[in-house]
Amino acid sequence: MTFPDRIERTLQLAHPPERVWAALTTAEGLGTWFGNHAEIDPRVGGQAKLTWDSGDSATLTIERFEPPRVFGxxxxxxxxxxxxPRRTYVEFTLEPTGTGTTLTMVESGFAxxxxxxxxxxxxxxxxxxxTNELGELVAYLDGRP
Incomplete structure (x- = not known):
């Protein structure tokens, strides 16, 4: 029996890639939509540390950092x-469109x-x-609480 290895979501966002990039790769952005507080060292090999008011936390190790197109x-x-030691790999790819940005998020490694x-x-x-976090990203970009 094989199990799904990945989760993939594509969003059409009415914001330029630079704004979406900042939401994904800055402490202010990440600490607003993807946690309650964030610290980030934005470079390959750097880390982002996220904490939630619930006491949960996560440490991300940056593998790809190609502004403003790919963050993994x-x-x-x-x-x-x-x-x-097992990890999944999450990659955000941003493509400019005539009205904003196509954001594709893929998380793989569940196999x-x-x-x-x-x-x-x-x-x-x-x-x-x-589903929840990407909804919060859209709300953050749209200026909704």
Whole structure:
């Protein structure tokens, strides 16, 4: 039995790529829509640290940083214990359009989880998570609380 390895979402945004890029790659942007606080060292090999008011946190390791087109990072897999070395890779690709930006987000690497329960928790949790987080990104870009 094979499990889905990736989650992919494409959004049409009425904002220029530079504005979307800033939302993805600055502490102000990330700390508003993707967490409650963020710190970022915006370079390949740098890290972004996100924290939520709930006490949750995540550390992202930047793998691709090609302003204002591609931002990619690895991060821990949802549902695995702290210290597990497996990571998924998340990549945002921005394409300018006549009216704004096409944003494509792909998270891959779930096939590392051959156990059905682990895979189900991670893939379903992140699928739901991206629906929420990308909705918050749109609200942030549109200036809505």
């Amino acid at each position: 990072y690895t991060w821990p897999i949802h549902g695995l214990p702290d210290g597990d 590392q989880l051959p156990d059905a329960e682990e895979h189900g928790v991670a893939h379903a949790g992140n699928t739901k998570g991206w």
